[in-house]
Amino acid sequence: MRIVVVGAGLGGVAAAVGLHRAGHEVTLFERGAELREAGTGIVVMPNGLRALDTLGSPLRGHEMLGTPAIIDRADLHRTLRAPLPDDLVCTGIPVERLEPGPTGVTVISDGVPVARADAVIAADGIGSRLRGHLFPSHPGLRRTGRMDLRGMLPRPAGLDTDLLACQLVDRRSGAMFGLFPVGEHRLYWFTDSALHGPPPGADEARRQMLSLMADWHPLVTELIEATSSTDIYVDSITCLAEPLSSYTAGRIALLGDAAHAMPPDLGQGAGQAFEDAAALTRHLTGAGPADVAERLLRYDAERRPRANRIMRAASRQSRLTSQTGVAAWARDLLLRAVPTRLATRRLAALWHA
Ligand SMILES: Cc1cc2nc3c(=O)[nH]c(=O)nc-3n(C[C@H](O)[C@H](O)[C@H](O)COP(=O)(O)OP(=O)(O)OC[C@H]3O[C@@H](n4cnc5c(N)ncnc54)[C@H](O)[C@@H]3O)c2cc1C
Numbered sequence: 001m002r003i004v005v006v007g008a009g010l011g012g013v014a015a016a017v018g019l020h021r022a023g024h025e026v027t028l029f030e031r032g033a034e035l036r037e038a039g040t041g042i043v044v045m046p047n048g049l050r051a052l053d054t055l056g057s058p059l060r061g062h063e064m065l066g067t068p069a070i071i072d073r074a075d076l077h078r079t080l081r082a083p084l085p086d087d088l089v090c091t092g093i094p095v096e097r098l099e100p101g102p103t104g105v106t107v108i109s110d111g112v113p114v115a116r117a118d119a120v121i122a123a124d125g126i127g128s129r130l131r132g133h134l135f136p137s138h139p140g141l142r143r144t145g146r147m148d149l150r151g152m153l154p155r156p157a158g159l160d161t162d163l164l165a166c167q168l169v170d171r172r173s174g175a176m177f178g179l180f181p182v183g184e185h186r187l188y189w190f191t192d193s194a195l196h197g198p199p200p201g202a203d204e205a206r207r208q209m210l211s212l213m214a215d216w217h218p219l220v221t222e223l224i225e226a227t228s229s230t231d232i233y234v235d236s237i238t239c240l241a242e243p244l245s246s247y248t249a250g251r252i253a254l255l256g257d258a259a260h261a262m263p264p265d266l267g268q269g270a271g272q273a274f275e276d277a278a279a280l281t282r283h284l285t286g287a288g289p290a291d292v293a294e295r296l297l298r299y300d301a302e303r304r305p306r307a308n309r310i311m312r313a314a315s316r317q318s319r320l321t322s323q324t325g326v327a328a329w330a331r332d333l334l335l336r337a338v339p340t341r342l343a344t345r346r347l348a349a350l351w352h353a
Helices: 010-021 046-054 073-081 129-134 202-212 218-226 269-284 289-321 325-337 340-351
Strands: 002-006 025-030 041-044 069-072 089-091 095-101 104-109 112-117 119-122 141-154 166-169 176-182 186-194 232-240 252-254
Touching (some): 002 010, 002 104, 002 112, 010 073, 010 119, 010 269, 041 046, 041 269, 046 340, 069 073, 095 129, 104 119, 141 202, 141 218, 176 218, 186 202, 202 218, 202 232, 232 289, 252 289, 269 289
Parallel strands (some): 002 025, 002 119, 025 089, 119 252
Antiparallel strands (some): 041 069, 095 104, 104 112, 141 186, 141 232, 176 186
16 A cells, blocks of 8 residues: 655654555655654653564664663664665655545645555644644644753763652652663753743753752752753643544544644653554554555554543643642652552553553
């Protein structure tokens, strides 16, 4: 089958690789001038690692599928796209709209048809234009009122390793700091705090964060200060205002953030995109132009309940983490009272598709 994938983020690339390996004639359209993933580190949870494994993209050095992997985003993107032949990838092509017909879908960019496909996978990210066309009555995105700052830097010598792979939350401000090693030589940190107004640039965001965290463990401010501005990314966190009622429309399927953009609090955005890519590949293996719509309905039936559930859980987690004062004390008391077995079972439900 001829399959067009729109958007070469982590989700689109994973889907293109899976569908190519399944024997389909894949074309990947990316609006950016080159293939790359901006950002710092990313935590890929065990469910995401397993999905990549089934797509034939096991991550070297992360053979332990039961634990999260912390990876440089650019490295992850490079590793995922490596099996894609160059001639399948078309960069600098912003897909404007899709025109579905009885025997296929025409892909339009800058007012002209650029491809005709038996199926189209819309992996055009959180601000998905194609989602807006397919589901015009969906309310789109909502702001969570949170700002995330992320940075990566070389690992300082003599670092207190007890502080690695930790997350700290401040009950006074609801701010959060997380720190993880990336390989042996680098560190990935992230913060989450309330955002009032438009998101500031990297330098101003760093200044605000340093003042908010001035009396935290000294390592927190030292690491934020030591990170080069060019390695700091600022995001105003948005997510889908409501879950979608379908991830498919005829021969078109949504995947990744286009289908279920969620707050990053559970570290599941990319993991869910990888689960989408693995499920899509499975359902479209052996499919032909005549049964593609029916196969995509099976993809929707498998993926939507789980991904929408995780999206709701991520929103709940975001609200819970950002609580302050008495509500934050009550949260921590309650969390301490949760039996370990129950907490482990909840985590297992997330990490096992
Ligand atoms: C602060 C922060 C921290 C996060 N941390 C984690 C984490 O630790 N773990 C995790 O699993 N997830 C995390 N996430 C979520 C994760 O980054 C996303 O879920 C994931 O990257 C989504 O991938 P995607 O391919 O769906 O979309 P994107 O990565 O947004 O890719 C979409 C691609 O489509 C292209 N595109 C858009 N429109 C068009 C068009 N019209 N035509 C052609 N191309 C187009 C874009 O240029 C882009 O390349 C985090 C998110 C944030 C904001």
